[in-house]
Amino acid sequence: MSTATGRTAGLVDRLYATFDSPRRQMLLMVAIVVVMAVLPLVMGRYATTIMTNALLYVVLALGLNIVVGYAGLLDLGYAAFFAVGAYSIGILTVQFDWNFWLAIPPALVAACLAGVIIGGPTLRLRSDYLAIVTLGFGEIVRFSARNLEITGRASGLSNIPEPSFFGYVINSYVDFYYVFLLLAVMAVIASHRLYHSRLGRAWLYVRHDEDAAEAMGINRVRVKLAAYVTGSVFGAIGGIFFSVNLGAISPESFSFEQSVLILMAVILGGMGKIPGVILGAFIIILGPELLRELGELRLLLFAVVMLLIMLLRPSGIWPERRH
């Protein structure tokens, strides 16, 4: 029994190793993008919408991966950044009649500010305190959205106008599929570049040994803050396009469950590993679709799987190699 599992694990590891070579990984990525680009031509409307959602989660999970996977900070309120992006667009386009593209820079600035506001004073805290503060912050954002006039209270904002791009109105489900595919590809490239950058190595160092990192001249608070702000920008970009895709947003889209779902995608796939996180995002979205007949039980199944993964394979399905 144990040798059998040992052999499968060896096989799986060899399979991963095959795709761990940078050139093969590049080829695989290009192949996946080409397949994804062709998919809407053969898929129906429902399947395309689901895939669009999965691509949104790829962007969000890659953003959270920077915070949790790269910098090792547990963020339980990531949906707040997602909400800041979505609500900034909603408020500016619906309440103030701004053009969508003009509203993007302020939305990104708002997300950076949110990252600094929550990160600045709290990043010095112990890791578990930080987790609970981010959770509290996420709930504060959601409660504020539910209570404020400008965010449309509990019913949220609706009739968010569809953006047009040089006269072409982005409005069909296929258009949005390609928008999110583009965003996901950009998020992958950005994550990859960050991972191999000086900042990426600083994150790695801080994650493994904060004090040693500091002794080597890394400013840990600044490096962690950079992770926070980068993650919040990814989240906000997801939120910005989420709001125009749906055309309506409400506080319940940004609940604690949303944060947990994104976190699950990161953990299932493998913290810190880009292909792993992408895999995780697809499992999170497509899994429940495939298990539809299970109803409420599928959430329980997910939770049990998450627990088992933490106990048996704590670094995820497709773990990170660089240690």
Next chain:
Amino acid sequence: MPAFETFLQAIVNGLVLGSFYALIALGYTMIFGVIKLLNFAHGDVYMVGAFVGFGVLSLISGVVGAGWFGLGIAILVSMIAVGCLGVIIQRVAYQPMLSAPRLSILITALAVSLVLQNSALSLTDGKYTAFRTDLGFGGFEFGRLFISHQAVVLVAIAGLLMIALELFVSRTMYGRAMRAVSIDKDMCRLLGINVSRVVAITFLIGSGLAAAAGTMAGAYYGSIWYFMGFLIGLKAFTAAVIGGIGSITGAMLGGLILGLLESFGTLVPFIGSEWKDVFTFSILILVLVFKPTGLLGKSEVERM
């Protein structure tokens, strides 16, 4: 209602709420003391406690009725059963993770919380369950001030449990061992203390107190559902932090302070009931940022 009576009423409401917070905060603080883990699942243990208490009361109400006697038995059974559940959680999920990085054990705790929540969700279809009792609606009236018998008895039960805990921790062998383990686990092992058993007892007591709070809150507010532990868990954690995490007296104090703060907060025009939760979380963040050791906690360096 005249201002003075409103004030007194707020104190009464705050005490009831505060004793629930305190009972849950005790579990957070004790578990944190012995294994330095923020047990995210603790709020959901409270929820399970409410459901077990409800189940027991429904089973026995035909024989002993759903009055105080029945509720007492329900609280007791729920405390024992959920205390054991706490030990199982610790043994299955946390014990193997103790040497793992802190991030992993936090995520494991979160996963346990989701397993408990979604089990309850699947069993109840996500609906509210009415928690019916025959405790009556009597109470003491002082002018326009009304204090229900329920409130008095529940606060008294909570008080008794806290006194019992205080005696256990300060007078018994295991209580002393618990305090020792929270100071230096390795030294305790060298001195022949069965650390693993002490940790199990801590989970047993912490989870049992949460279960008592869950059953009492269910009876007091009249309904229970699978998500009831999330917000109160977060708030009880806030209470533990206000009092100073790791300090048992601090958790009791923090719970009462938070209950009173919240109950007075709803009287302030700018906060009201809509902003009540934002108010609580702001307190949490402010305390963590400016005084992370809380009122009675000891400062501690994060060890590697």
